[in-house]
Amino acid sequence: MAQNIRLMQGNEAIAEGALLAGCNFMAGYPITPSSEVIEILSSRLVRIGGVCIQMEDEIAALGAVLGASLAGAKALTASSGPGISLKQEHIGYASMCEIPCVIINVMRGGPSTGLPTLPAQSDIMQARWGTHGDHAIIAITPSSVNESFYETIRAFNLALKYRTPVMILTDEIIGHMREKVVIPEKKDVEIIDTALPDIPPEEYKPYNFKSGKVTPLAPMGEGYRYHVTGLIHSETGFPSQKIDIIQDAQKWLYDKIYKNIKDIEKFEEFLTGDAEILVVAYGSTSRSARQAISMAREDGIKAGMFRPITIWPFPDEQVSRLAKRAKKILVPEMNMGQVILEVERNACGSYVRGLNVVNGEPITPDMIYASIKEISSL
Amino acid sequence: MEKTKFDYEKYLRKNTLPHIWCPGCGDGIILKSLIRAIHKNGYAKDDVVIASGIGCASRLPGYVDFNTIHTTHGRALTFSIGIKMFKPRLKVITISGDGDALAIGGNHFIHAARRNIDITLIVFNNYTYGMTGGQASPTQPKGSFSTTTPFGSIDQPFDVCALAQAAGATWVGRSTSYHAVQLEKFISEAMNHKGFSVLDIITNCHISYGRRNKMKSPAEMIKYQKERAVNVRAAENLAPEAMEGKFKTGVLYNKKDAPEFSEEYYRVLESVKAK
Known part of the structure; x- marks a missing residue:
């Protein structure tokens, strides 16, 4: 075709x-x-x-x-x-x-x-x-x-x-x-579309904090009249100051994402199977990292890359799994060190180093290769 | 005289009452006038969207049984525009206070007017930030007192109606919470107008504004509205100095058949499709 x-x-x-x-x-x-x-x-x-x-x-x-x-x-x-x-x-x-x-x-x-x-x-x-x-x-x-x-x-x-x-x-x-x-x-392609709730308007509540299931949002103007407010609200959508509702409402905003991390997370691993030096790179920087790893491999350095595609929620479990074996981690990023903070939390004692370029230029494969070489000799 | 009974309960969400407004607040009068006007215009509840910003007035949508959105401070019009553009068949009403509509939301106010989009904006103009305890508002009369202008305001206040008209709104009116019957009529008319309609309603906050400006009671503030309001036709015959400290009420501007934004957008869309 x-x-x-x-x-x-x-x-x-x-x-x-x-x-x-x-x-x-x-x-x-x-x-x-x-x-x-x-x-x-x-x-x-x-x-x-x-x-x-x-x-x-x-x-x-x-x-x-x-x-x-x-x-x-x-x-x-x-x-x-x-x-x-x-x-x-x-x-x-x-x-x-x-x-x-x-x-x-x-x-x-x-x-x-x-x-x-x-x-x-x-x-x-x-x-x-x-x-x-x-x-x-x-x-x-x-x-x-x-x-x-x-x-x-x-x-x-x-x-x-x-x-x-x-x-x-x-x-x-x-x-x-x-x-x-x-x-x-x-x-x-899998495409999720907007849809009317499968329950009648009189039974519809715009939120559900407990079941773990996200209530579908009923499009306004289709018979489901409800209230939306930026105030902390109960499952009915109306503001609430009851402490148990506040706790549930706040927790729900976390839980609905973090408890479904397996569904939301997406990542790529490149030569991580035997990697002793793990490069955690994302976005455009990961392109340079991939080449740098190939260069390092030619020198016999066992380097590999973990590339988060979903960066939030951060793939804690994946990074700590790979960190346990790698012992040394390099995090190149075009900032003063942001994702490295997440990597450090999951490093399980491994050595972590950042490569930070903030001059408006991309991080080149050579720069990442040089950093890999350097930490491989530590 | 026979007492006419209007069934407000049909439109109220009784489970969300009592409301948060102080006893004697003018907002309740406007709420009831709005309900009567919607009833009069015969809109189905499902077809009405009421969006509001932040402040005392902006709590109104929670109390009424329509599609209701209590949005962010000053930005209800932006939500309203999104809704109107995506589903033009819906009747979109925006509720805002004077600080909400004209200070933090001033940019959205003039641009909604410029577009002449078919939305009715009702400004609950009480000259103050009532919810936060009475700070200076962009409509506060010069020389009046607030917690942040303790020696009297030196700012020139916005004239909501003049600003709306200059920015492109095609229906502009003013009334007060004293004029409850007129309010209903004007809200109804504003909602019937195709285009951006702005109704400036002078309402009373005796707690945050009145107390600091020698009008401690709701009655004194209502009296203020009654005495200061000059019908637009009567105002025509008055010398400018006679209007000092007063304000015009009535339909101040009504331009019919001006191009309306959502209709224009869908007209372009059809013409592109036809090509």
Whole structure:
């Protein structure tokens, strides 16, 4: 069978992946290096009968996405750096009210205006903890254009399944590079769609904190009248200050993600079977890490890579499993050391070293190879 | 005279009452007027969405049996726009206080007006941040007192209606919580208008605003509204100095048949599809 293969940019792959997933609403605000996502969808969504609006600011963009999602849309916004900082208020609202949405962060250097046209991986902790209050989140770090396409589809599925914001963390490198994407037939891809609850309106409660099962979100305007509030609420959706309800409500936001980590986590292992030096790398940096490991292997160094694709919730169990054998771990990342903190928590006594480049340049295979060589002789 | 009984309970979520508003607050009068207006316009409950921001007024949606969203501070209009654009058949009403709509939400306010999107914004304008204890508001009269302007406000207040009209809203009106009958009529009319409609309702917060401005009781504040409100037609014949310290009430602007944002969007969509 002839495959549908296209050469496209990372940001374009996100837009195309979203469309295949059934995305029918996008609201955004222009910002480098993510603007292509809204530019492409401004045309493509209109052609398929969807909605794409440029809002007055970043906060409004996510607000409109959440409103549309409550009305039953599969909704997306895309931004970067300062724009993601602004969106934090509504990321918290989406977490609290359990409103599905996909947020694309094409990471650039920061803080503040930082490096608008240069890559970084410095929003990993922001993705996890950027909004105030306790909550859990799902974040995904694709490392190629093809993966950006498929992971955007998965992001929509996870957002609906767990009624949560899902962030895609790419960076300027992947967002703007061109690679081939193998576009599948829609029927060959798992797609979760919005649906009416299978119970009548009078029995519907918008939340369920106890059963472990996420209540489907009833699209507004279809006979299921309920209340949504950013206040701590009971399962009825109305605000509550009862201490047992508060405890359950807060805990639920964690549990629904962390108790389903097996379903949410996704990772790749490269030559980890006998690895004595484990490189934990993600996103664009993992591309250099892969080559560096091949170079090290040629020197007889038993190096391997663990690549989280789902970065939040962090794959603690996987890292500690590999750390037990490896004894030495290298974490290259384009920040001052963010994922390394998670790796250290799971290092089980192994030696951990970071390789941190924050000058707006990619981390090269040579740099990672040099670090592997160095720690192999320790 | 025969007493007419209106069945408010049909629209209230009784399990969420009593409400949080202080005794004597004007918000209850507006709530009842809103319910009567929705009833009068004959909307099905399932087709009405009420979104609000943060503040005393913004607690209203929790009490009424529609599709209701208590959103973030100042940003209810952004949610409303998402809903209206995705499901234009729904009747979308946004509830906001003066601080919510015009301070933290000022940007969303002017841009919703600019788009002339078919949403009705009701501003509960009590000149104060009531929920947080009476801080300065962007509509607070110059020289009046609040916890953050203890020596009198030096800010020039926003005129909600003038701002809405200048920004592109196509139906603009003002009333007060004293004028309960007029309120119902204006809310009904605003909701019937196709386009962005803004109703500025001067309401009373005797606790956070009145106490600091020589109007300790609800009655004094209601009297203030009665005395300061000048019907737009009567205002036409008054000299500017006679309007000093007063405000116009009535339908201040009503532009019919202006292009409405969601209709325009779907018109473009159809024309692209036809190509």
